[in-house]
Structures are given as C-alpha cells and as structure tokens.
Amino acid sequence: MEKTEKINRTVTTSVCQISVEKNDVVFVKMNENAIIDIEEVDEMHQSLNELVDHRPYYMVVIPAIGNTSSSEARKYAARLKNKKLMAEAIVVDNLAQRIMANFYVKVNRPNQKVKVFSSVPAGLAWIDSVRIKSLGQVRSEQ
Numbered sequence: 001m002e003k004t005e006k007i008n009r010t011v012t013t014s015v016c017q018i019s020v021e022k023n024d025v026v027f028v029k030m031n032e033n034a035i036i037d038i039e040e041v042d043e044m045h046q047s048l049n050e051l052v053d054h055r056p057y058y059m060v061v062i063p064a065i066g067n068t069s070s071s072e073a074r075k076y077a078a079r080l081k082n083k084k085l086m087a088e089a090i091v092v093d094n095l096a097q098r099i100m101a102n103f104y105v106k107v108n109r110p111n112q113k114v115k116v117f118s119s120v121p122a123g124l125a126w127i128d129s130v131r132i133k134s135l136g137q138v139r140s141e142q
Contacts, residue, residue: 011051
C-alpha cells in the first residue's frame with residue numbers, strides 16, 4: 001500500500017474558511033453575505049500563502065449566498081501576482097453566482113487559469129487535467 005502524506009489545515013478569515021486538502025488543493029469557502037474589499041483580499045491572500053507555505057497550489061473557490069465584492073477588490077484580486085497559484089476553479093450553484101464569476105473571468109482577466117463549474121467534482125477534474133499538463137505528463141494513446 002502506497003503511503004501518501006495528507007495535509008489538512010484550515011484558517012478562518014473575516015470572509016471565508018480556507019483549507020488545504022489533497023496536499024496542493026486549497027478550498028476557499030466564502031461566508032454567507034460576505035462583503036469583500038481590498039482589505040479582505042489582502043487578508044485571504046496572506047492566509048493562503050501561510051497555508052501553502054509558498055508552494056505551488058490549485059484553488060477551488062465556493063461562493064456563498066449574498067457575497068458581494070467591490071470593483072476595486074475584483075480588479076486587485078485578479079492582478080495579484082501569485083505565481084504559485086496554478087489554476088482556480090470557481091464552483092457556483094445559482095445563476096447570480098455564475099454571472100458574477102463569468103464577469104470576473106472575462107472582465108477582470110486574472111493572471112492564472114480560471115474556469116467556472118457547477119460542481120466540485122467537475123472543478124477538481126479540471127484541476128487534475130491542468131496539473132497533468134503542467135507536469136508535462138502526457139498519457140500515451142491506446
């Protein structure tokens with residue numbers, strides 16, 4: 001049986017819970033009715049860096065009901081130069097969240113790969129495919 005080290009750590013900020021799971025996948029679960037401005041983006045960014053110990057990681061963001069963010073916060077978050085964030089999956093469960101997520105991706109144009117999904121498993125499957133490509137592992141055709 002192969003032994004795999006699992007890292008499961010969680011930090012709570014004023015607007016979300018951030019947890020490291022599966023060694024390099026970070027889940028960001030937003031609090032309901034969270035209002036996000038530049039200060040909250042900085043708080044989340046600092047907590048993320050501490051959790052991942054400045055190592056490369058993939059992120060799954062799960063918005064909650066009533067989340068709002070200022071235009072400045074979205075622009076700021078999209079432009080943060082975090083070279084350790086390899087890809088970001090945003091998992092939405094309603095039309096309002098999908099519209100906001102797509103707006104963020106298309107208008108704010110984050111530096112990392114970002115895609116919007118309707119389920120966590122779909123987001124994780126995409127992250128796995130990005131990981132495989134980034135590691136240069138190409139499966140041979142059968």
